[in-house]
Amino acid sequence: MKKIFLFLISLLIGIGLFTWIIKFVGWEEIKNAFLVFTGWQGIVILILTLLMLSVGTLKWKMILKSKGEDISFLDLFKMYLAGFSIMYFLPMVILGGEIFRGYILKRKNSLHWSKGIASSIIDRILDWTAILVIVFLGTTFFLLTIGFPSKKIGIIFGGTFFIFVAAVSFFYFKTFKRESIVKFFLKLFKPKYLDKKPLEIEKEIFAFFSPKKITMWKGFLLAFLGGGISFLRAWFLINFLGKNIGFLPSLSVLSFSYLAGMIPITASLGSHETIQVFVFKSLRLGAGTATAFTMIIRGAELIFALLGIFIFFRLGFKLLEDGLFQKQKINTNLNLEEKS
Numbered sequence: 001m002k003k004i005f006l007f008l009i010s011l012l013i014g015i016g017l018f019t020w021i022i023k024f025v026g027w028e029e030i031k032n033a034f035l036v037f038t039g040w041q042g043i044v045i046l047i048l049t050l051l052m053l054s055v056g057t058l059k060w061k062m063i064l065k066s067k068g069e070d071i072s073f074l075d076l077f078k079m080y081l082a083g084f085s086i087m088y089f090l091p092m093v094i095l096g097g098e099i100f101r102g103y104i105l106k107r108k109n110s111l112h113w114s115k116g117i118a119s120s121i122i123d124r125i126l127d128w129t130a131i132l133v134i135v136f137l138g139t140t141f142f143l144l145t146i147g148f149p150s151k152k153i154g155i156i157f158g159g160t161f162f163i164f165v166a167a168v169s170f171f172y173f174k175t176f177k178r179e180s181i182v183k184f185f186l187k188l189f190k191p192k193y194l195d196k197k198p199l200e201i202e203k204e205i206f207a208f209f210s211p212k213k214i215t216m217w218k219g220f221l222l223a224f225l226g227g228g229i230s231f232l233r234a235w236f237l238i239n240f241l242g243k244n245i246g247f248l249p250s251l252s253v254l255s256f257s258y259l260a261g262m263i264p265i266t267a268s269l270g271s272h273e274t275i276q277v278f279v280f281k282s283l284r285l286g287a288g289t290a291t292a293f294t295m296i297i298r299g300a301e302l303i304f305a306l307l308g309i310f311i312f313f314r315l316g317f318k319l320l321e322d323g324l325f326q327k328q329k330i331n332t333n334l335n336l337e338e339k340s
Contacts, residue, residue: 045233045237048229083098098123139255
């Protein structure tokens with residue numbers, strides 16, 4: 001019930017922000033920005049979005065293989081899409097997509113719970129590392145070129161960025177020193193009790209993040225490759241919308257897209273438009289182009305998120321059927337044993 005309530009609040013805030021931006025920019029300006037966008041260009045954006053998700057799946061497959069688990073790309077891609085849909089529609093649920101992927105691996109592939117959850121968390125840590133580097137580079141260029149934003153925008157996005165940087169920095173500091181993060185937090189909230197499951201997951205994560213292991217560097221490489229494809233998507237789309245833009249300004253646009261995604265609002269509805277209108281106007285690209293940009297990006301991602309929702313329910317029902325079948329099989333065997 002609490003998660004549903006958070007989802008509705010998030011959605012309402014997003015709808016409110018989106019409605020305000022549409023009125024602020026005006027439909028006529030947005031329509032003019034869309035007029036130069038063609039069907040084949042939309043296919044390019046879809047292909048690049050698919051490539052981003054495919055690289056993410058390859059990264060996850062590499063993480064699992066480093067732990068001795070070799071699962072087919074197609075099977076992992078389905079699970080990855082299902083997890084992506086949870087993160088896309090329910091960003092306020094912390095580690096929702098990661099926990100789901102770990103659960104599916106356990107039920108479908110008989111993978112130990114700690115390995116499954118750890119692989120998904122490692123995948124997200126690698127992504128967030130690449131994202132924070134891109135955000136730092138992009139916002140630095142933007143601030144040096146345009147100047148500092150308004151106080152309110154600076155507080156919201158600067159504060160969000162600082163929280164994520166602090167969290168990731170704390171993780172790497174503790175990990176490379178091999179000091180338990182789980183024990184650190186559990187002692188604060190449960191001084192007399194330490195749950196073994198989080199410690200097992202942490203052990204798996206620590207095993208991956210070792211500077212001496214090539215798998216960690218491969219993970220970083222794939223994470224930055226995914227970020228590179230996202231960057232190309234942003235650059236292509238802005239040019240498709242009729243605006244000539246260089247690589248560094250495009251990096252600024254992408255960095256603010258990532259910043260908008262850090263705010264837990266469903267599909268970044270409204271928050272993405274709000275920040276990109278500011279960025280595009282500062283770069284003299286037009287507020288209408290900003291809104292068209294965010295709507296096209298959201299449309300491409302929404303297609304895959306909806307496919308992920310379909311896979312999510314299909315996997316869920318399949319697991320339910322398998323569970324019921326297994327239970328029925330056990331009961332049948334018990335009845336046969338009793339009769340014999």
